[in-house]
Amino acid sequence: MKDYEIVNKRDLASNVVEYNIYAPYISKHCLAGQFIILRVDAEGERVPFTICDYSRENGTVCILVQTIGYSTLKLSKMQIGDALHDVVGPLGNPTDLSKYESVLLVGGGIGLAVIYPQAKQLKAEGKKVDVAIGARNISLLMYVDEFKQSSDNLYLITDDGSNGKKGFVTDVIKELVDGGKKYDAVFAVGPLPMMRAVCNLTKEYNIETIVSMNSIMVDGTGMCGCCRLSVGGKTKYACIDGPEFDGHQVDWDEAIARGKVYKEEEQEHLCNLRREYGEDK
Amino acid sequence: MEKINRHLMPSQEPEVRRNNFKEVALGYTDEIAYAEAQRCLNCKNPQCVQGCPVNVNIPGFISKIKEKDLDGAATILEQDNNLAAICGRVCPQERQCESLCIRGKLEGPVAIGNLERYVADYALNNITSNIKSDEFKDRKVAVIGSGPASLTCAANLAMKGVKVTVYEALHKAGGVLVYGIPEFRLPKDLVQKVIDRVTALGVDIKLNVVVGKSIYIDELLEENDAVFIGTGAGLPQFLRCEGENLAGVYSANEYLTRVNLMKAYDKSSITPVKRGKKVVVVGAGNVAMDAARTAVRLGGEVHLVYRRSRQEMPARAEEIHHAEEEGVIFDILTNPIRIFGENGNVTGMTCVKMELGEPDASGRRSPIPVEGSEFDIQADQVIVALGTSPNPIIKNSYPALKFTPKGTIEADAETGETNIKNLYAGGDAQTGAATVILAMGAGKRAAKAMLDSFTK
Ligand SMILES: Cc1cc2nc3c(=O)[nH]c(=O)nc-3n(C[C@H](O)[C@H](O)[C@H](O)COP(=O)(O)OP(=O)(O)OC[C@H]3O[C@@H](n4cnc5c(N)ncnc54)[C@H](O)[C@@H]3O)c2cc1C
Ligand SMILES: Cc1cc2nc3c(=O)[nH]c(=O)nc-3n(C[C@H](O)[C@H](O)[C@H](O)COP(=O)(O)OP(=O)(O)OC[C@H]3O[C@@H](n4cnc5c(N)ncnc54)[C@H](O)[C@@H]3O)c2cc1C
Ligand code: FES
Numbered sequence: 001m002k003d004y005e006i007v008n009k010r011d012l013a014s015n016v017v018e019y020n021i022y023a024p025y026i027s028k029h030c031l032a033g034q035f036i037i038l039r040v041d042a043e044g045e046r047v048p049f050t051i052c053d054y055s056r057e058n059g060t061v062c063i064l065v066q067t068i069g070y071s072t073l074k075l076s077k078m079q080i081g082d083a084l085h086d087v088v089g090p091l092g093n094p095t096d097l098s099k100y101e102s103v104l105l106v107g108g109g110i111g112l113a114v115i116y117p118q119a120k121q122l123k124a125e126g127k128k129v130d131v132a133i134g135a136r137n138i139s140l141l142m143y144v145d146e147f148k149q150s151s152d153n154l155y156l157i158t159d160d161g162s163n164g165k166k167g168f169v170t171d172v173i174k175e176l177v178d179g180g181k182k183y184d185a186v187f188a189v190g191p192l193p194m195m196r197a198v199c200n201l202t203k204e205y206n207i208e209t210i211v212s213m214n215s216i217m218v219d220g221t222g223m224c225g226c227c228r229l230s231v232g233g234k235t236k237y238a239c240i241d242g243p244e245f246d247g248h249q250v251d252w253d254e255a256i257a258r259g260k261v262y263k264e265e266e267q268e269h270l271c272n273l274r275r276e277y278g279e280d281k
Numbered sequence: 282m283e284k285i286n287r288h289l290m291p292s293q294e295p296e297v298r299r300n301n302f303k304e305v306a307l308g309y310t311d312e313i314a315y316a317e318a319q320r321c322l323n324c325k326n327p328q329c330v331q332g333c334p335v336n337v338n339i340p341g342f343i344s345k346i347k348e349k350d351l352d353g354a355a356t357i358l359e360q361d362n363n364l365a366a367i368c369g370r371v372c373p374q375e376r377q378c379e380s381l382c383i384r385g386k387l388e389g390p391v392a393i394g395n396l397e398r399y400v401a402d403y404a405l406n407n408i409t410s411n412i413k414s415d416e417f418k419d420r421k422v423a424v425i426g427s428g429p430a431s432l433t434c435a436a437n438l439a440m441k442g443v444k445v446t447v448y449e450a451l452h453k454a455g456g457v458l459v460y461g462i463p464e465f466r467l468p469k470d471l472v473q474k475v476i477d478r479v480t481a482l483g484v485d486i487k488l489n490v491v492v493g494k495s496i497y498i499d500e501l502l503e504e505n506d507a508v509f510i511g512t513g514a515g516l517p518q519f520l521r522c523e524g525e526n527l528a529g530v531y532s533a534n535e536y537l538t539r540v541n542l543m544k545a546y547d548k549s550s551i552t553p554v555k556r557g558k559k560v561v562v563v564g565a566g567n568v569a570m571d572a573a574r575t576a577v578r579l580g581g582e583v584h585l586v587y588r589r590s591r592q593e594m595p596a597r598a599e600e601i602h603h604a605e606e607e608g609v610i611f612d613i614l615t616n617p618i619r620i621f622g623e624n625g626n627v628t629g630m631t632c633v634k635m636e637l638g639e640p641d642a643s644g645r646r647s648p649i650p651v652e653g654s655e656f657d658i659q660a661d662q663v664i665v666a667l668g669t670s671p672n673p674i675i676k677n678s679y680p681a682l683k684f685t686p687k688g689t690i691e692a693d694a695e696t697g698e699t700n701i702k703n704l705y706a707g708g709d710a711q712t713g714a715a716t717v718i719l720a721m722g723a724g725k726r727a728a729k730a731m732l733d734s735f736t737k
Contacts, residue, residue: 029497091491105361218538223460224517226532228519261555
């Protein structure tokens with residue numbers, strides 16, 4: 001097997017692809033909550049993805065990737081048997097859910113990649129775990145069977161009601177907590193606005209809430225400071241201090257502004273690549 | 282003693298080089314090098330050698346230039362320094378070897394750095410053979426990081442036949458030499474040539490391996506006879522002031538990494554960097570000069586804000602001079618106190634004027650704020666170059682290892698030995714941010730200590 005070879009690849013939902021990559025250095029020590037950084041080719045950007053699953057025996061790690069920009073589009077053109085140029089990890093700190101007995105995992109969009117290993121782990125440890133996943137529409141829901149097996153209760157919700165309930169994950173949380181459910185912690189992962197909305201709500205209910213920050217990164221080892229954010233008024237690095245933080249302490253406005261820094265450049269690169277692939281409409 | 286003026290380094294004109302990333306200093310021609318070599322008096326008791334942290338036999342290699350025996354010059358130089366092509370370009374010679382040159386008092390010191398570069402470049406392009414024995418062919422050493430400390434340690438061991446594996450976290454080897462110092466000062470092709478020489482000795486470089494995450498020090502100690510930690514001091518410090526996390530505020534490391542390692546100076550590069558129109562760089566070391574000169578090349582009007590005066594600037598004299606020639610505006614005796622912005626993006630900085638008071642612990646006169654002197658500078662990009670501290674990954678993953686309160690590794694200054702058996706450390710990881718030559722010296726001494734321990 002070649003280093004960083006794609007050993008398996010499948011489409012999960014519209015624009016979401018699951019990749020299994022041969023990376024024995026990473027699979028040997030990685031734990032739930034950690035991430036990798038990859039470069040598709042020699043000129044590629046360093047882009048981070050959460051380790052969604054792994055196999056120590058096969059030396060592989062699994063990532064779920066939403067195809068949204070230049071690098072992820074390029075990645076989506078890679079086939080089984082092709083090798084990525086670089087993959088480094090496991091980076092960041094593993095999730096520590098040991099102090100909680102009853103957890104509500106909330107995933108939005110690609111955030112499912114982060115909460116899936118958590119669900120698996122909590123279930124395996126015999127703890128109470130409810131899962132609420134939200135997506136814009138039915139074509140974006142994924143891992144439903146996997147989550148069914150790894151949770152006590154699974155709640156699906158779509159913005160447009162095309163599957164299960166119509167609404168947002170915050171509606172689900174409200175219903176559950178108002179209905180008398182007790183959680184030691186909520187673990188929320190998804191787009192920044194969704195995580196912020198969840199945190200605003202759980203703050204009212206006074207439930208500890210952990211979020212996983214997807215800041216823009218370069219090295220992922222603490223060398224550049226690009227991934228920094230303010231947590232409780234202190235500067236933290238998502239890559240070495242996180243990626244998980246107390247969501248009630250995060251400065252969301254700042255995180256959202258920092259996430260948008262390269263919008264123009266990203267758009268331009270994506271358009272160029274689409275043109276190259278003949279996919280521009 | 283006949284008076285001959287020091288020969289200037291031929292360089293690209295400021296107006297030209299402001300617009301390109303090609304090397305500024307072009308190197309001596311054979312004629313200039315020969316003429317400059319004549320200036321060396323071949324002192325009986327050469328002070329310059331004392332001023333060199335690795336004690337290169339300076340009069341020795343210069344006399345070979347006088348004889349036009351460049352192979353001989355290279356052999357002498359490389360005995361003490363296997364990164365000479367790099368040191369010739371980035372060492373602060375004016376504070377080391379050249380500061381002690383007898384000629385210095387009259388018409389300027391012998392241009393030792395320029396001559397070192399001349400010989401080393403010749404060697405890189407013309408000499409392939411490398412001295413190698415298989416004395417220690419049954420020994421194995423792991424080296425963590427691939428900056429100058431690690432490369433030197435690895436090369437010195439491999440020359441004695443030791444099987445060396447280097448583990449580097451990034452996708453490219455070289456440490457600060459590839460991600461930090463810009464192309465216009467240290468061409469990356471040249472760094473690659475130097476690294477190729479190290480791998481030609483049989484050193485195996487494994488990229489994309491973060492020790493402490495991908496593999497643990499315990500595992501390395503088990504599989505090897507010794508381990509060297511040369512992980513540098515890469516964690517950037519920020520201003521600890523309001524607004525430091527606004528979009529558009531960069532650490533110099535991020536800015537330079539995007540531009541150098543990820544090639545963002547090329548507009549077609551996939552990794553983006555903001556091209557600030559009005560850029561403020563904070564700090565006055567080599568890192569600040571590199572960031573400022575890079576920002577000039579990306580089209581910005583660049584101000585460099587420094588709280589002391591020009592005399593105290595820690596950068597190499599040549600960098601300060603080049604930065605000024607290229608149009609960097611120095612706002613000295615000025616200290617930032619707040620960064621402000623709109624919609625999360627930086628738009629400027631509030632500064633206060635400073636004056637110099639009594640000398641502090643470092644012997645430099647300490648700056649004191651002038652009351653009521655606050656003023657604003659507009660800027661669409663701020664680059665902070667206020668120093669770095671060691672990366673905590675090793676520390677957090679290996680609590681058995683002793684660290685100083687500053688976060689640097691406690692290691693014997695002479696041998697690099699740590700409190701753990703067979704575990705050595707050196708370079709910026711041990712000293713805090715310092716210089717290429719000091720890192721190199723540490724790597725060399727650790728290699729020697731390891732070899733000594735193998736024969737015991
Ligand atoms: C710790 C972490 C874990 C992540 N896990 C996943 C995951 O499991 N699955 C997944 O699909 N995505 C994940 N992401 C986000 C993913 O890294 C970005 O979607 C990806 O970089 C987009 O690259 P692109 O070139 O295709 O898109 P671009 O057009 O470059 O960018 C699209 C969006 O991605 C963000 N982005 C761009 N470059 C980077 C970068 N170098 N680092 C971080 N974000 C960037 C931008 O803010 C932008 O909003 C994670 C991010 C982080 C930091
Ligand atoms: C912009 C800039 C300009 C400079 N200019 C000059 C100059 O002109 N002259 C001069 O003498 N000095 C200069 N310096 C300082 C000089 O570059 C450093 O002192 C020198 O590089 C230190 O060498 P090192 O080998 O200790 O570490 P580094 O060069 O920092 O290399 C450390 C390497 O270890 C890797 N690493 C870190 N952690 C791990 C891990 N856990 N696992 C695996 N790998 C890891 C890093 O990725 C890096 O590649 C400059 C520094 C900078 C940043
Ligand atoms: S990504 Fe560079 S410090 Fe976190």
